[in-house]
Amino acid sequence: MTRRPDERRQWLPVAALFTVLGPVAVWCGRATSYLPGFPPGLVWFYALPVAMVAFTWIPPRTDAQRGRRLAVGSAGCLLAFFYPHLVLVTILTLWGFSGG
Template sequence: MNTPPPLVPPAIRPPDLPWWPVPALFTVLAVLGGAWGYHSSPIAHGPAWLALPYAVPLAVLAASWLPPSRPGTRVRSLVLGGFGALMALACAHLTTVVLYTVAFVLWAFQGGG
């Protein structure tokens, strides 16, 4: 004899928390971290196209704004938002390291003079 499990009354069930505060918080943190990272790096005085690598952290943050399809996927917003904010903070400095490395390699292979 199979009996269905008892249903929990709506008054006892915990309310669903909204999904959007986590991506909103990480978006604000990414904007602040990205602005601080950009202004504290040497590429801030360069041409505007050097800010192009910020498209990657913005894409990661945009993915964190997708609403969860299941209750277990709320962690996705947390992970993507945190990773996007960290990438935005370090993006300008990583771009500087890459540009200096490319410049050094080009200088070394052209004869060093």
């Protein structure tokens, strides 16, 4: 089902929403993680979620692209939220296997 061109231009509120939700997801993820301090070198891994959120700013030309942008933006926000938890689980797993 194709939509009218003026309906396709409504991507701007979605992109703005993901732009706000991305940093909120980062903050909530770090606030709910049990990491006492986030190692500074691991902050660079937030580049992937930020790039996924930035991808939503490309205007979609088709309805399929609109759906992909919604999926990628949502996945970027979820990845930004769960990243500190993934780091914590990785650190604890490595610590457990190291015997220390």
